[in-house]
Amino acid sequence: EPEVTQTPSHQVTQMGQEVILRCVPISNHLYFYWYRQILGQKVEFLVSFYNNEISEKSEIFDDQFSVERPDGSNFTLKIRSTKLEDSAMYFCASSRDSGPTEAFFGQGTRLTVV
Amino acid sequence: AQSVSQHNHHVILSEAASLELGCNYSYGGTVNLFWYVQYPGQHLQLLLKYFSGDPLVKGIKGFEAEFIKSKFSFNLRKPSVQWSDTAEYFCAVIWNRDDKIIFGKGTRLHILP
Numbered sequence: 001e002p003e004v005t006q007t008p009s010h011q012v013t014q015m016g017q018e019v020i021l022r023c024v025p026i027s028n029h030l031y032f033y034w035y036r037q038i039l040g041q042k043v044e045f046l047v048s049f050y051n052n053e054i055s056e057k058s059e060i061f062d063d064q065f066s067v068e069r070p071d072g073s074n075f076t077l078k079i080r081s082t083k084l085e086d087s088a089m090y091f092c093a094s095s096r097d098s099g100p101t102e103a104f105f106g107q108g109t110r111l112t113v114v
Numbered sequence: 115a116q117s118v119s120q121h122n123h124h125v126i127l128s129e130a131a132s133l134e135l136g137c138n139y140s141y142g143g144t145v146n147l148f149w150y151v152q153y154p155g156q157h158l159q160l161l162l163k164y165f166s167g168d169p170l171v172k173g174i175k176g177f178e179a180e181f182i183k184s185k186f187s188f189n190l191r192k193p194s195v196q197w198s199d200t201a202e203y204f205c206a207v208i209w210n211r212d213d214k215i216i217f218g219k220g221t222r223l224h225i226l227p
Contacts, residue, residue: 004157033214042219043158043204056214091158093215103215105150107157 002026006092006106013082013113021077021109023092032075033093033103034067036060043091049075082113116142118207120218127195128226135190135221137205144210147188149179150217153201161203164188175199197227 005024013019025032034046047057049067064086066078075094079086089110093103121136139145149161162173169181179190188205205218 035215035217043206043217045214045216048214102148102160102163104160105158 002104004092004094004104004106006090006109008109009107010110011112013111015084015113016081018078018080019082019111021079021090021092021111023075023077023094023106024073025075025092025094026096026104027073029094029096029104031055031095031097031103032067032069033095034077035091035093035105036088037091037108038085038088046077046090079111082111084113087111087113116140116207116209116216118205118216118218120203120205120221122221123219124222124224126224126226129197130194133190133192133195133199133223135203135205135223137188137190137218138186139188139205139207139216141186142209146208146210147179147181148206148208148215149173149177149188149190150204150206151201152204152220158204161190195223195225197225199223200225 007022032049035043037043045058047061048055064080068076089108091108092106095103117140119138147164150158151161152158161177162171164171164181172178177192179188181188202220202222204220206215208215
């Protein structure tokens with residue numbers, strides 16, 4: 001069964017450093033998403049991406065964040081100058097269509113900022 | 115703003131007990147509804163979904179959910195839980211003409227053997 005894969009599974013970084021979280025979506029999917037889950041809180045939408053551009057972003061997704069699809073298979077989330085409050089589980093998801101369809105989630109990357 | 119509410123944050127049951135987890139969402143037109151499960155150390159997996167048709171939806175692992183439009187609810191049920199159902203359960207909604215899923219805060223379910 002095809003699946004979304006994320007690397008690394010756990011990333012520890014010092015405050016102020018840049019991190020790149022990587023995702024390989026399912027190959028025939030066209031819509032890509034990043035979500036995050038701060039410990040004990042709900043899963044929050046960050047950004048959706050289609051046709052090589054951001055289609056929607058939340059208020060959380062400020063200038064500190066950026067996404068890229070550098071090579072047609074990977075989908076990355078870059079966090080510049082990480083803060084302690086960026087510590088969370090980050091989930092990548094992909095779907096074949098937009099709107100009412102099933103999104104497939106990766107296993108998540110746990111980011112710890114120290 | 116659109117929102118999804120899960121009323122039970124932490125539920126503890128014995129094996130073979132019946133389960134019902136509540137989920138309500140805010141009004142905003144046509145909705146598409148999901149329940150996801152996250153087993154310890156694993157990724158989010160889809161349990162079931164409702165787009166249209168029969169409001170009683172059957173999913174994997176014996177779970178079902180009922181869409182009650184008048185109550186803006188989509189409660190998850192299972193008649194007899196197993197120890198392996200220990201996980202966190204998330205209700206999620208897509209409002210029509212939107213392309214992102216909004217999640218509830220999740221309900222942590224702990225089944226006692």
